[in-house]
Amino acid sequence: MRILVAIDGSAEAAAGLEWVAGLPLSGADDVLLLTVLKPEDAPGRARRVHERHLELLLRDVWATRRDEARRLLADASAAGAMWSARTRQVIREGHPVAEIDAAARELGADLVVAGPRGRGAVPGLLLGSVTGSLLGVLDRPLVVARRPVALPDPILVAIDGSPAADAAMARIASYAWTARAVITVLVVAAGRPGRSLAGALGRSVADQDRQDAGRIAAEAAERLAATGRAATPLVVEGDGARRIVETGARLGAGLLVLGTRGGGGFPGMLVGSVAQRVVATARRTVMVVPPDASSQGGGAPGLVT
Incomplete structure (x- = not known):
């Protein structure tokens, strides 16, 4: 398994490292620690002769930031020294978004891990x-x-x-x-459909929704x-994002897993912006899986350092 962890020196981003540290990984697995330097202050932007002094200053700043990024990655590697x-x-x-996406593709990452709202300790990260x-x-x-980081179980x-x-x-x-x-x-x-219709028809629609x-839950x-996993089906009613977050809290889930761009047939189920709302409101770690994820990962081993 190949896991790409985006870090920036913030406490929130460090939660990703802690989560990966809790996984039962082996020597056959790779943890790729990624830091992205934003280009706003990169050298090479001065165009006129009288701007060359600025160019020299930017080179010094950029070199300092690269050194700080290397130290950040070295510290993260040291923190993961106990990993297999x-x-x-x-x-x-x-x-950052484009580079994390590109790195995940180029390095064949099976999983990308990040904090909820990174605030880089090093400017430009x-x-x-x-x-x-x-x-x-x-x-x-x-x-x-998210912190406090829990094991992904249940x-x-x-x-x-x-x-x-x-x-x-x-x-999964x-x-x-x-x-x-x-x-x-x-x-x-x-x-809701049952309550929006009158009498027996409304009850029939609601009953059919529940059935x-x-x-769907039982078949899944x-x-x-x-596959040898212990799985229990559960059906609840209400707003999709809110009920997912509430149920996760009630069960003490260490990990919430859901897909993006769901197209289910029930208004309360996983549709539209539910994934974004769950990520924004859940106080626990969330895994979001796009529809085409089953064919991704496991790419070439080459690294860009």
Whole structure:
């Protein structure tokens, strides 16, 4: 397994390192520590002769930031010295979102790990709302790690029968570290259509929603059970994002897993911006899986350092 961890020296970004440290990794796994230097103050921007003094100053600043980035990665590597996994360091220059996405593709990362809202300790490093933007561009799972960091067990997987939900299920089943985890498969039924209709018709619609949700959850739990994982189906009603977060808290889940761009048939299920809302409001670690993630990862071993 190859895990790309984006770090910037902030306490929030360090949560990603702590989360990875809790995984049962082996010597066959790779942890890639990535820091991105933003280009605003890079040398080479001075164009006129009288700006050359600025060019020299920028070169000094840039060299200092690269040295600080190297020290940051060295400290992170030292913190992970107890891991069985191999640890490598990567420094890239450019826009953080684009560079994290490119690094994940080029390095064949199976998983990208980041903090919720990095505030770089070194000026010019990974800053701002990078994590939120990554949700819209990555083609592989993103783990948004939060403190206090808990082991990824138990796991709550929120699904809706969409391709995105299927991808989330496939990913969870593919990770060796989920083999012994207690997994709950959650489907959120709307619970609203029945109340918007009168009498027996409304009750019939609501009952059908619950039955369909129960079937989806049960079938998903059976698929996980077939891989040797302990999975229990669960159906709740209400707003998708709120109920996912509430259920995760009630179960004491160490990890919430859901797909992006879900297209489920229930208004209360995993659709639209639910993933963003869960990431923004959950007080625990969240894994977000895009629909095409099942075919990604495991690329070439070459590294850019």
